[in-house]
């Protein structure tokens with residue numbers, strides 16, 4: 150039996166408080182929308198909701214992939230809900246969000262990987278909340294990259310995010326079905342097509358990577374013109390998920406942050422509790438023109 154590494158004191162969720170937090174919870178119940186914030190029991194939920202940021206999961210909650218760090222269910226996905234873009238836009242407006250992150254499960258079953266559905270969501274939100282910034286955190290669109298990039302270039306978000314998650318050495322075990330080079334290519338090509346849209350990517354630490362492997366990923370990101378980076382501690386969602394192999398210390402995170410800026414990232418959100426969408430609005434603040 151593997152012995153679990155003890156959680157250090159700096160891994161702490163803040164207890165949600167504040168009027169806005171509870172208002173947002175209520176709206177989500179009424180609108181029946183899925184947020185990653187609630188479903189992944191994200192430790193930052195109090196902060197993000199109070200601040201007017203949330204991450205929505207579209208195209209259902211069943212994924213066609215099976216990554217052993219991830220808590221999303223897998224199997225045969227549901228039919229696309231044609232009303233979802235409108236419902237999402239209504240939720241964003243009702244919640245008064247300043248910044249919204251839209252993400253999805255992998256939809257390897259769809260011809261365009263779900264790109265048009267992302268585009269429909271962007272367009273509906275633009276109609277009802279023209280001042281809300283939209284970040285999309287997309288799946289890798291493997292086998293559908295050309296069509297997906299084309300659709301998303303015609304309907305651009307404010308920030309294009311796709312996570313590399315971990316070092317390529319660990320892909321087989323942590324990200325089966327994905328390909329490191331392909332993911333880099335997605336971001337590089339989108340930036341070539343849409344030079345004014347910042348690209349963003351993130352990784353988790355604690356899955357077995359070394360410090361130098363983290364630096365290697367950061368260099369690969371820069372070599373592919375990725376402008377924004379997130380690095381956070383992996384936490385095991387349950388005993389049947391990949392174990393945490395180490396907790397990176399706050400000092401080491403600080404060091405990576407320094408190195409990231411030295412490599413030329415315009416924004417580096419690096420720390421134990423950082424998630425891809427943590428304070429996404431502030432991350433984007435420096436790179437988006439008002």
Ligand code: SF4
Pocket residue numbers: 185186187191192193194195197198202203204250424425426427428
């Ligand atoms: Fe939601 Fe992301 Fe904030 Fe977590 S970090 S609460 S997933 S917006």
Ligand code: SF4
Pocket residue numbers: 212213214215216219220221253254255288
């Ligand atoms: Fe989870 Fe994404 Fe992997 Fe699907 S592709 S299992 S949603 S990490």
